Amino acid sequence: xxxxxxxxxxxxxxxxxxxxxxxxxxxxxxxxxxxxxxxxxxxxxxxxxxxxxxxxxxxxxxxxxxxxxxxxxxxxxxxxxxxxxxxxxxxxxxxxxxxxxxxxxxxxxxxxxxxxxxxxxxxxxxxxxxxxxxxxxxxxxxxxxxxxxxxxxxxxxxxxxxxxxxxxxxxxxxxxxxxxxxxxxxxxxxxxxxxxxxxxxxxxxxxxxxxxxxxxxxxxxxxxxxxxxxxxxxxxxxxxxxxxxxxxxxxxxxxxxxxxxxxxxxxxxxxxxxxxxxxxxxxxxxxxxxxxxxxxxxxxxxxxxxxxxxxxxxxxxxxxxxxxxxxxxxxxxxxxxxxxxxxxxxxxxxxxxxxxxxxxxxxxxxxxxxxxxxxxxxxxxxxxxxxxxxxxxxxxxxxxxxxxxxxxxxxxxxxx
Numbered sequence: 001x002x003x004x005x006x007x008x009x010x011x012x013x014x015x016x017x018x019x020x021x022x023x024x025x026x027x028x029x030x031x032x033x034x035x036x037x038x039x040x041x042x043x044x045x046x047x048x049x050x051x052x053x054x055x056x057x058x059x060x061x062x063x064x065x066x067x068x069x070x071x072x073x074x075x076x077x078x079x080x081x082x083x084x085x086x087x088x089x090x091x092x093x094x095x096x097x098x099x100x101x102x103x104x105x106x107x108x109x110x111x112x113x114x115x116x117x118x119x120x121x122x123x124x125x126x127x128x129x130x131x132x133x134x135x136x137x138x139x140x141x142x143x144x145x146x147x148x149x150x151x152x153x154x155x156x157x158x159x160x161x162x163x164x165x166x167x168x169x170x171x172x173x174x175x176x177x178x179x180x181x182x183x184x185x186x187x188x189x190x191x192x193x194x195x196x197x198x199x200x201x202x203x204x205x206x207x208x209x210x211x212x213x214x215x216x217x218x219x220x221x222x223x224x225x226x227x228x229x230x231x232x233x234x235x236x237x238x239x240x241x242x243x244x245x246x247x248x249x250x251x252x253x254x255x256x257x258x259x260x261x262x263x264x265x266x267x268x269x270x271x272x273x274x275x276x277x278x279x280x281x282x283x284x285x286x287x288x289x290x291x292x293x294x295x296x297x298x299x300x301x302x303x304x305x306x307x308x309x310x311x312x313x314x315x316x317x318x319x320x321x322x323x324x325x326x327x328x329x330x331x332x333x334x335x336x337x338x339x340x341x342x343x344x345x346x347x348x349x350x351x352x353x354x355x356x357x358x359x360x361x362x363x364x365x366x367x368x369x370x371x372x373x374x375x376x377x378x379x380x381x382x383x384x385x386x387x388x389x390x391x392x393x394x395x396x397x398x399x400x401x402x403x404x405x406x407x408x409x410x411x412x413x414x415x416x
Contacts, residue, residue: 025184025218026148029058029083029119031299032185032221032254033292035274037261038062038084043279044073049080052260055274055285056292059119060260061085061152067111078117085152086112087122095123095134102141113146120150126189127153129166129173132180139181150184154256157190158205171208178212186213186220187256193239193358194231203312203338204319206250210310221254222247226284227262227273234271237287238358238406244291245409248298249340249352251307255295257288294380298352298411301378305342305350312356313337328372328414334364349414350378355404362406368398371416375400378411 038060039048052060060082064070070086077084088111090104112118121142123135139151155177158170167173178186188209192202206222213220224243228234247255262277263270274285311323313332323329328349329339338354355362368375368391375389389400389412402410 026120026150030303031295032059033057033295034059034061034085034221034254034256035260036061036256037259037263037273039073040261040264041069044069044076046076046079049077049082051281053080053082055289056296057082057257057260059083059085061087061122062261063087063122065089070112071115074112074115074117078115083117083119085119085122085150088112091121091123091138095131095138105138105141106145109142109145113149118149120152122152125154126156126160126164127177127181128164129176131166132177136181139183143184152185152187153181153183154187154189155209157188158201158208159190159199174208174212178216182216183218185218185254186216187223188220189223189256189258191223191225191232191258192243193225193233193235195233196231198358201318203246203317206246207310207319210250210307219253220251221256222250222252223256223258226257226288227259228271229263229268235284235287236358237291238408240284240287240291240407241405241409242354242356242358242407244295245352245354245407246338246356248295248302249338249354249409250310251340251342294409297378297380298409301350301411301413302342302352305344305348308341308343310338310340312339328369328416329366330369331367332364333367334362336362337364349416350411351414352409352411353402353404354409355407358407360406361408362404363401364404365399365401368400368414370398372398372414374415376413376415377402378413380409380411 033056035052035057038052040062041064064073065087066089070088074084088108090108094104123138127135135153139153142151156165162168165173167176186209188205190202190205192199209220224240225232226235244255259273261275262273272282274282274288276282312320313323313335316322323332323339329351336356338356340352342350377387377389391398391400404410
């Protein structure tokens, strides 16, 4: 997660959350926690940006558009330690044209590249196949001019239609995107909870993105929906927990919260987000702030670890893997549990277990491999201490129990 970079390291091939600096990649705040639609142009102030940071965000995005507004926002954000993903109208205009001259783009890079609060340049959200070549050309040119910052281009989820992606299949879309754009970070927006059901292919999408990011040696970011709209309900705390902990269990190196401010448009019937229509904080702001404390605590442990595998208890979602007897955790007596394994350079092994049930809490029994000598639960509250899990060796099996809230994740350290 730190510097949102990936390494293929340790004894297993896996997706890393590590904090490694690489000359081939720019650096960024860690963990990468993005407030989508941060303070708008009427609220560019130290107080507004500090409020974003106080909720645990490290990056803010707002489509200010002009050099004047972007520069003012960067100056103010710098005073709080927050970094910005900037959108400039000149970039959007260049992308929508057939212009092959980069002089305007070079000016954009010159305007922002030396600013300490800059995280990167926004090109597009949920790219389509027909736009990939031009996006790749622009991304590469910006990278040549400024190798210290990111270029942001996100992808569609696997429930997008062929009309939306421009491709006949999602796997083809993902391969073309990766092969053409070669992004610095793979950003997925997938909102699994609707007013009607849970998207059954959500975890398959995380599998696809994790595997493809691993192949490319880059990080991926997951997402969390924080604003009710259209077919999506107002997010309950359990909804947020499920999305955040699931992404982390799959090795996500960052998360994009959509959205921070309430979108100022009648389209999609947007409700309150972390801020309401008047700009005041909502209960969701408090929920996210608490959750980001857990994200930071998990990052402090997993930031130098590599994701070595992800497994599910029955019913196993399509495209996913069940637990196996050769793993540190051999069996979980509980349905709808996700288990992500990690290993750090010191060969410490961790498992992030997630209750995928976002309606009810759960008590589960976890059976460890006979090779395991100790298990510690790592608290997600930075003020708490690790809790040693105990079992009765005379029982012949190494079993302990865990209690989960709906959608909650719990991290354990495993010692052989």
